[in-house]
Amino acid sequence: MSKRNRLQYGNAIAVISTAIIGIAGCESKTQVTTPSFQPTEVEVITTTAGKAMISQDLPGRLSAVRSAQVRARVEGVIEKQLFTEGSDVRAGAPLYQIDPRTFQANANAADAAVASARAIVDRYTPLLAIKAVSQQEYDSANAQLKQSEAAQAKARLDLENATPKAPISGRIGRSNVTEGALTGKDAGTHLVTIEQLDPIRVDFVRYYSDVLRLQQAVKAGKQKRADVTTVELLQEDGSVYPEKGTLRFSDMAVDPSTGAILLRAEFPNPRRELLPGTFVGIRFPQSVLDEAIRVPQRAVTAGAQGQTVMVVDSQGKAQLRAVKTAGTSGGDFIVNDGLQVGEQVIVTGLQKLRPGGAVKVMPWKAEQPLTLPAVSQTNTPSVAR
Structure with missing residues (x-):
């Protein structure tokens, strides 16, 4: 090999060595900068079972217990x-x-007429005994007295009605x-209207088909009938009115045009917070479940495939679970299929999760107690008017 060829061959080897070292360095850097996956922090609740009352949320409208139009x-x-x-x-x-002046004058005239008629009767009474006046004259005077007394009563009533x-x-x-x-x-003339606001009543309706479904569930032993003595009122902002209401009336017939039954409840209204004409909701007790599992509403996702939740499996990973709910209780869903007691349901951090991802579990800090007494099923029959 000539000297020139040996020089070219050495340069080629040097270039190749440099390239290999550079590639190795890049691979080393790539391996160093590769991030490691950390478990996603989530807040969970551990499911428990307890007694719950199922109720329906029905639309209603407030009205005064008594309303009077004052007329002249x-x-x-x-x-x-x-x-x-x-x-x-x-x-x-x-x-x-x-203005009472006319009515006062009429009353004074009526008083005078009565006094005059009574004086005549008093004068005729002894004369009748001695036959100095006829019975007809006495009866006529007595009738005139009665007419005068009637006119007096009318005049006094008009004077009273002037106020x-x-x-x-x-x-x-x-x-x-x-x-x-x-x-x-x-x-x-309609002068003004007075309405009694305490108590105040709510008229609402309930579909008869719901009544039949409840009867079937009770017969099957799935639910127990609730003792319907009190109801709750849901205000326009969604809050529950603090005073409990009493069911006062349930119609004995079904409206053929709507298939609904009219009901009426009364609520104490000492602070006059509730006003007639306002549309509200009535939480109507329906049945009782002995073993009900509750989860926060924010933990349940509704999609094309139905309702789902994320649960934590035994390996500390998030898994998607299909569930079915029977109603709501405040901020909770009642789950009647898909969950067991003791499972961990993810409440927060859902947007960062994917099925199978590792999670770091922390207890959920609820703003309100998880367990609430009533479960509601929304229903929207036409409001009674």
């Missing part, structure tokens, strides 16, 4: 309004003053007339 019974001009709009009034409280009074105790609304307005006798 006499014709005249309104002189004064004697109440504050929106305040509470007691039965018998004066509400308006209608319209509250027929019931309750919250008085906006006045429909102002001072100086003329009230009509025949039309019976």
Whole structure:
């Protein structure tokens, strides 16, 4: 081999060696920077079983237990309004003053007519005994007295009606007339409305088909019938009204147009928080489960394949599990298929998980107690009006 060829051969070997060293260095760096997978931190609850009441959430509307329209019974001009709009009034409280002068004059005239007629009867009484007046004259005078007394009673009633009074105790609304307005006798001018707000009632309906399903479940021994004596009210913001209501009425017939039964409940309303006309929900007790498993609603995912949860298996890995729910209880679902007592259900960290991924388990810190007394099944029949 010539000197020139030996030099070229040596350079080639040097280049190849440098390339091999560079590739090895890259592989070393790649191996060093490869990240190691850490378990995902999640919060879990351990399932338990306990007694739970299943109930239906039914739509309803508030209405006053009693409502009275105050109307003018006499014709005249309104002189004064004697109440504050929106305040509470007691039965018998004066509400308006209608100009009383005409009615007072009529009452005075009626009093005078009665006095005159009574004087004639008193004068005729001894004369009848001695036959100084006939029986017919005496009877005529006595009839005139009775007519005068009737006119007197009417005049006094008109004078009393010149001051319209509250027929019931309750919250008085906006006045429909102002001072100086003329009230009509025949039309019976609507002056104002009073509504009794404590207690307050709720009319709601329940599908008869739900009643039949409950009867079948009870007969099969799957559920126990609840003692329906009290109900709960769900306000517009979803919160539960603190006062319990009492079921007062259940219709004996099914509405043929809706297939529903009308029910009515009453709730204490001492602070006047509930107002007539408001749409609310009624949590109606239906049945009782002796062994119910609860999980937070946020732990359950609904998709095309149904409801699922993530559970932690014996190897500390997350696994997808299909479940079926029977209703809700506050922030919890009642699971009647797919879970067993003692399993760990993942509540938070679900967005970071994939089935089979390793997890680091921590107990879930619930904002509210997990166990709540009532389970609800949402139902939406038409609201009774």
